[in-house]
Amino acid sequence: MYYSISTTLIAAFFIIIPERLLSQNDTIPKTDSVLLKQIEKQLNKESTPQVAQTRTAPSVLPDIGVIGDFQTSYRNNAKRNFNAGIHEAEISFQSVVDPYARADFFLTIGKDPVTGKFSADLEEGYLTTLSLPAHLQLKAGKFKSAFGRINPVHPHALPFISIPNAYENYFSEGINDEGISLSWLVPNSAFYQELTVQVTDGPIDNPSFSRSAGNRYLGLAHLKNFFDLSPNSTLELGLSGITGANYFDLRTNIAAVDLTYKWKPVRYNTYKSFTWQSEAWFSNADTSKSKAVNTFGMYSFINYQLSKRLFFTGMFSWSNKPYSVSAVEKSYSLTFGWYATEFQKIEIEGMNITRNIEKGLNQIVLRWIFVIGSHGAHQY
Amino acid sequence: MKLKIIFILLFFIASSTLNAKKVNVVTTTTDLKSITELIGSDKVDVFSIAEGYQNPHFVDPKPSYIIKLSKADMFVTVGLDLEIGWSPQLLQSSRNPKIQKGSDGFIDASSGITLMQVPSAINRGEGDIHIYGNPHYWLDPVNGKQIARNICDGLVKISPENKDFFEANLKAFNAKIDLKLNEWNTKMSTYKGSKIIAYHNEWCYFEQRFGLKIVDFLEPKPGIPPTPTQLVKIISEVKGNNIKVIISSPYFTTSSSEVVSAQTGAKTIILGTSVGAFDAIKDYFDLFDYNIDRLIQGLKQ
Numbered sequence: 001m002y003y004s005i006s007t008t009l010i011a012a013f014f015i016i017i018p019e020r021l022l023s024q025n026d027t028i029p030k031t032d033s034v035l036l037k038q039i040e041k042q043l044n045k046e047s048t049p050q051v052a053q054t055r056t057a058p059s060v061l062p063d064i065g066v067i068g069d070f071q072t073s074y075r076n077n078a079k080r081n082f083n084a085g086i087h088e089a090e091i092s093f094q095s096v097v098d099p100y101a102r103a104d105f106f107l108t109i110g111k112d113p114v115t116g117k118f119s120a121d122l123e124e125g126y127l128t129t130l131s132l133p134a135h136l137q138l139k140a141g142k143f144k145s146a147f148g149r150i151n152p153v154h155p156h157a158l159p160f161i162s163i164p165n166a167y168e169n170y171f172s173e174g175i176n177d178e179g180i181s182l183s184w185l186v187p188n189s190a191f192y193q194e195l196t197v198q199v200t201d202g203p204i205d206n207p208s209f210s211r212s213a214g215n216r217y218l219g220l221a222h223l224k225n226f227f228d229l230s231p232n233s234t235l236e237l238g239l240s241g242i243t244g245a246n247y248f249d250l251r252t253n254i255a256a257v258d259l260t261y262k263w264k265p266v267r268y269n270t271y272k273s274f275t276w277q278s279e280a281w282f283s284n285a286d287t288s289k290s291k292a293v294n295t296f297g298m299y300s301f302i303n304y305q306l307s308k309r310l311f312f313t314g315m316f317s318w319s320n321k322p323y324s325v326s327a328v329e330k331s332y333s334l335t336f337g338w339y340a341t342e343f344q345k346i347e348i349e350g351m352n353i354t355r356n357i358e359k360g361l362n363q364i365v366l367r368w369i370f371v372i373g374s375h376g377a378h379q380y
Numbered sequence: 381m382k383l384k385i386i387f388i389l390l391f392f393i394a395s396s397t398l399n400a401k402k403v404n405v406v407t408t409t410t411d412l413k414s415i416t417e418l419i420g421s422d423k424v425d426v427f428s429i430a431e432g433y434q435n436p437h438f439v440d441p442k443p444s445y446i447i448k449l450s451k452a453d454m455f456v457t458v459g460l461d462l463e464i465g466w467s468p469q470l471l472q473s474s475r476n477p478k479i480q481k482g483s484d485g486f487i488d489a490s491s492g493i494t495l496m497q498v499p500s501a502i503n504r505g506e507g508d509i510h511i512y513g514n515p516h517y518w519l520d521p522v523n524g525k526q527i528a529r530n531i532c533d534g535l536v537k538i539s540p541e542n543k544d545f546f547e548a549n550l551k552a553f554n555a556k557i558d559l560k561l562n563e564w565n566t567k568m569s570t571y572k573g574s575k576i577i578a579y580h581n582e583w584c585y586f587e588q589r590f591g592l593k594i595v596d597f598l599e600p601k602p603g604i605p606p607t608p609t610q611l612v613k614i615i616s617e618v619k620g621n622n623i624k625v626i627i628s629s630p631y632f633t634t635s636s637s638e639v640v641s642a643q644t645g646a647k648t649i650i651l652g653t654s655v656g657a658f659d660a661i662k663d664y665f666d667l668f669d670y671n672i673d674r675l676i677q678g679l680k681q
Contacts, residue, residue, distance in 0.1 A: 099482055102472065131477035135450055185450055185475055192443040226443040231431070234442060264440060267433045267631055308605055341603065342465075343504060372504075377469045380441050 062095030164299035165331035166319030218244035250286035295320035432656025449474035507601030
């Protein structure tokens with residue numbers, strides 16, 4: 001399908017452009033690129049072996065990257081309907097510390113939606129061991145919790161702009177907390193299994209969990225199961241459980257399941273792909289010593305790569321609120337992404353949220369993500 | 381007496397088990413796998429993460445590869461940041477100290493290779509420029525000797541008791557390269573200086589070894605898909621230089637090269653960039669047999 005569309009488009013181009021353009025070399029823009037210089041050099045050179053060249057000087061500096069996130073949006077139910085500007089800038093420093101550990105730091109400079117002023121924050125900063133025995137790995141510091149599929153991923157790497165409304169109702173922008181994490185690669189030869197256990201202080205400003213003044217900490221366990229269905233398709237099934245203090249300084253327990261199917265043909269993996277990802281969670285929140293509220297939330301999306309640069313994502317989410325089973329919210333969104341290179345993408349998204357208690361919302365957001373420097377790869 | 385026989389039997393069983401223990405190797409590409417198998421023979425068990433028909437720049441770091449890496453004694457990488465987008469993450473997640481960078485089990489196959497196209501300045505405006513130089517060095521069979529040397533040294537460190545065996549295989553590998561190189565050079569002698577077009581800038585080592593001249597690339601800059609403007613330029617160059625062949629790789633679509641072919645009559649040839657790219661390419665020697673035969677077929681026209 002892809003080939004026929006591309007061939008048709010390119011063929012159409014040749015039909016549309018004037019025939020004379022093909023014969024006039026001087027109309028072709030000249031470039032001073034290194035590539036062109038290399039080609040010219042190769043054209044002129046004799047086929048003699050090249051002189052050995054020295055490699056780039058080694059450096060002990062960490063990999064440094066800066067990610068810009070420019071957004072412009074329209075929201076119908078807002079005091080200010082139109083907004084535009086740098087939504088966030090992320091600065092990363094990543095390096096191996098010594099043969100035993102590596103360190104990753106992510107600083108964000110975000111805009112306060114009320115005052116419009118920028119402030120810096122430590123989004124993540126952690127040490128990861130590289131050589132513990134028994135296939136164990138320890139992480140210590142501030143990090144995104146290993147809860148489900150969306151939570152560990154930085155927003156710029158997601159294939160949509162707005163976090164699923166259901167997810168935001170329960171976890172805001174995600175659980176990002178300080179503490180320790182121990183993961184174990186289960187010795188299973190049949191398929192990949194990783195068990196992660198984390199104990200953290202408890203997040204600040206999270207709808208489901210709060211940082212307790214007392215000795216209540218956030219405990220999390222996540223079991224990741226990954227199956228290769230074929231060389232081109234994979235399935236991931238994750239099970240998560242979290243327990244911690246809530247807004248009432250009582251306990252909230254959440255059980256969650258995530259399921260991700262991916263299809264990516266090995267040969268043409270840069271041209272075509274399909275992902276279907278879903279998460280669902282059940283919350284049991286104590287609101288008083290004698291009362292607990294049981295609620296539910298879920299989202300599901302498909303992401304389809306139309307061509308090397310074009311992506312499309314359709315998403316649906318449904319949820320209660322952490323402390324209200326009577327509140328029901330639904331959202332639908334469509335996102336189109338154009339990926340210029342691995343270092344730049346532009347996305348436009350339309351979203352509709354319906355709520356049975358509050359007013360609904362329609363919004364259109366345009367996001368432009370760009371990266372300079374070096375930025376580590378994201379998880380599969 | 382019976383006890384003695386049991387001890388002798390146990391000794392032989394234990395020693396044969398120890399001798400049978402193979403070195404578990406994971407390589408990033410099939411070319412490195414092939415060379416490791418040629419050097420290690422029955423004393424190695426090798427798994428390649430990338431397939432031969434896959435773009436080695438863009439391998440998906442599937443967690444299932446972590447299982448293989450967690451059990452590996454040795455990891456062989458092309459290096460020069462070719463696998464920067466996926467192998468560091470897999471290595472870190474493997475929790476295997478034996479194969480981390482700096483360990484005896486981490487082998488950078490590019491060590492000692494004379495690199496081409498090392499940039500004097502880095503600017504992403506020029507596309508996917510590799511800061512250490514062009515990383516497709518295994519496409520020169522003479523570089524295969526240095527790769528084999530690096531792999532042999534790695535195997536000797538891990539399994540010193542088999543040093544003589546690995547060294548003998550290395551010697552045989554080098555001798556076969558020399559022999560085949562004569563054969564390949566003889567075949568290509570008529571076509572030295574032939575001008576061709578390539579899709580991506582990954583053939584400079586092959587070009588230099590066999591005396592070809594790559595005039596231009598379908599990609600306007602490395603990693604940037606062909607644009608109509610670039611295709612117009614290529615068509616003009618193909619016509620102006622009487623170019624007969626456009627070479628591409630199995631993991632690039634042929635829609636752009638077919639447009640050029642349709643406009644100029646130049647033939648698009650898909651060459652193998654790695655072992656396993658096509659069924660006929662079963663080892664490192666087959667890679668050059670296949671590519672040279674296919675290229676000559678195209679240039680003959």
